[in-house]
Amino acid sequence: MRWRALLLALALAAAGAPALAAEAQPTGRDSVAAARAVKLSEKLRCLVCQNQSIADSNAELAQDLRGQIRDQIAAGKTDDEIVAYMVARYGDFVLYQPPVKSTTMLLWAGPALLLIGGFAGLVHLVRARRTEAETPPLTDEERDRAARLLGGDGGKDLA
Amino acid sequence: MRLKLLAPLAVFIVICGFLLIGLWRDPREVPSPLIGKPAPAFTLTQLHEPAKTLGPADLKGQVWLLNVWASWCVSCREEHPLLVALGKANIVPIIGLDYKDEITAGKRWLTDNGNPYTTSVVDRDGKVGIDWGVYGVPETFVIDKAGTIRYKQIGPLTAEALETKIVPLIRELQKS
Numbered sequence: 456m457r458w459r460a461l462l463l464a465l466a467l468a469a470a471g472a473p474a475l476a477a478e479a480q481p482t483g484r485d486s487v488a489a490a491r492a493v494k495l496s497e498k499l500r501c502l503v504c505q506n507q508s509i510a511d512s513n514a515e516l517a518q519d520l521r522g523q524i525r526d527q528i529a530a531g532k533t534d535d536e537i538v539a540y541m542v543a544r545y546g547d548f549v550l551y552q553p554p555v556k557s558t559t560m561l562l563w564a565g566p567a568l569l570l571i572g573g574f575a576g577l578v579h580l581v582r583a584r585r586t587e588a589e590t591p592p593l594t595d596e597e598r599d600r601a602a603r604l605l606g607g608d609g610g611k612d613l614a
Numbered sequence: 615m616r617l618k619l620l621a622p623l624a625v626f627i628v629i630c631g632f633l634l635i636g637l638w639r640d641p642r643e644v645p646s647p648l649i650g651k652p653a654p655a656f657t658l659t660q661l662h663e664p665a666k667t668l669g670p671a672d673l674k675g676q677v678w679l680l681n682v683w684a685s686w687c688v689s690c691r692e693e694h695p696l697l698v699a700l701g702k703a704n705i706v707p708i709i710g711l712d713y714k715d716e717i718t719a720g721k722r723w724l725t726d727n728g729n730p731y732t733t734s735v736v737d738r739d740g741k742v743g744i745d746w747g748v749y750g751v752p753e754t755f756v757i758d759k760a761g762t763i764r765y766k767q768i769g770p771l772t773a774e775a776l777e778t779k780i781v782p783l784i785r786e787l788q789k790s
Contacts, residue, residue, distance in 0.1 A: 502644060502749035502750070503749055503750065505641060505642075515714070515740075516740075516749050519739075519740050519744060520744070523744060542647065543647060544647070544648070544744060544745065544746070544747040545644070545646075545647070545747050545749065546644060546645060546646060546647040546747075547647075548644045548645075
């Protein structure tokens with residue numbers, strides 16, 4: 456009786472094993488897809504709470520959009536295609552990194568322009584200071600006076 | 615020399631100008647890329663007659679409004695009297711998109727608050743909402759005869775927006 460119970464338990468355990476194995480399997484490909492989904496959702500802005508990314512936000516829309524990203528990755532879409540999908544619906548605003556366009560030129564070039572402008576201003580200022588600091592040449596009158604004070608020979612050395 | 619001293623002040627005033635403009639702009643109003651584009655297609659079941667469906671294709675040839683609403687949406691209550699009045703004026707078909715809502719709750723909400731909609735359709739999982747770039751319910755779209763989105767109101771309708779923008783736009787589109 457006891458033996459039979461033990462056998463039954465063993466048989467049940469054996470039957471359960473493949474089910475367990477089947478459940479534990481999908482780690483490799485899924486974790487890659489999950490990492491991609493997280494990376495993508497960090498690049499996209501949530502429109503409801505605008506200072507959070509879709510990855511950070513708990514707003515319902517952000518949850519739906521995360522689901523959309525996962526679905527599209529599962530459907531074999533590339534990252535660019537998924538981003539294009541979001542931009543087509545919500546505009547460039549969803550991108551934390553705005554694209555280089557005629558309307559965003561100032562945004563992209565602004566810091567460089569400011570840096571160049573600031574540097575040019577600095578050079579200008581330093582040059583102006585330097586010419587100011589240079590000792591002006593002595594006038595004839597001053598040279599004569601210096602010579603007299605030194606009691607020398609007409610100030611030839613001071614030229 | 616005097617002018618040079620005034621330069622920082624001028625820069626300061628310009629920056630103040632930009633900041634001041636920024637104060638009056640609503641950061642929630644993100645320009646929709648869908649304006650001027652064809653209305654995204656959908657076929658959804660109707661709220662009151664689940665056996666029937668409706669989509670933009672059925673409305674081709676007429677100017678119509680799509681109003682995204684939900685029974686859980688607080689600011690929908692704010693705009694609802696305006697929609698009811700617009701519905702009574704019978705200027706334009708108003709299609710309601712019941713967004714991520716329970717069907718019974720949606721129906722009850724319309725019974726309680728008045729139903730301005732020609733037809734309401736149910737977007738249970740919000741997929742159609744995503745296609746239309748919906749992010750802040752309520753939202754209202756104006757679609758022209760060719761099926762192109764011409765205007766989008768984000769957030770509740772206001773009497774001012776209706777009078778100055780939406781109704782004139784509808785009349786103009788209906789003439790063409």
